[in-house]
Amino acid sequence: MDSTLVTNRQRGAGALIGLAFGFMLCWSGMVDPDVIRRALLFEDAYMFLFMGSAVGTAAIGMRLLARTERRAVLTDEPIGWTPERPTRRHVGGSLLFGLGWGVSGACPGPVAAQVGQGMAWGTVTLVGALVGVWLYLRADGLETEPAADAPQPAVAAPA
């Protein structure tokens, strides 16, 4: 199949999954920093049940995928992933992340949905998050996402 077509189908699928994901972030109330705050104070179990059932569902799906030697529907590549061992950066980075999450009551998905909803304060958090990502990319430019997530080979830009 034409590789451009494959890439465009991936983009379309990514956008649709993002739409479903973001819509559920809005409908579940995860975009509201107060809902997150009440959960983190253990006043409301919703977020933990939501998160737990999400992980549980995904884990079952991933187990089923791991058992069979399937190929990805759109890209025809073998489906697989390598579990990573915990290192200092996972803990250190997550300490910083948890600090920002606790103060703002928002993490990247909800922040994007807040901005989509036209919430001005969310824009401030988003700008901060982009600055944070930018500082990282500038500092060492390392790709920390798993290999399966590595960006597609860059096509040489026309002069």
Next chain:
Amino acid sequence: MLDDQIAWWIAGPVMGLCVVACRVLFNGRLGVTGGFSELLGKAAAGRADFDWRGWFALGIFAAGLLFVVLAGARSFDGYGWMTRTFEGGAQLWMVPLLLGSGILIGYGAKVAGGCTSGNGLAGTSALSPAAFASTATFFGTAIVVTVLIEGLI
């Protein structure tokens, strides 16, 4: 219908299926910070040929807009403890607070290789020990910080 918080046992599994869909369709690991990183990296290079991760993030922005259009109103008011604590001109304090939080969130997630979605959802469901370490750390930290703020204000 959209005014009421959807049942967790519907919303949660839908989020889980999003993770599985990324694997089944293109063997990708779902993650919002990866999407931000893709949008920013490409945009900085003057390019707009974002991969699926960038489009995934754009889909979330669009979902917020779609929700407001369908529901007829934003799904929440204010910004948690901050808009209750700071009033009038004091709300300017929220700018450095949110900007600083955002920087910690973006930088921290990149260092850790994922945020609440990439590590907390996609990573843990793939039974990645690194994702469990990340998730336990950011949940623990956020709980301590939230309790401290609650005690201070």
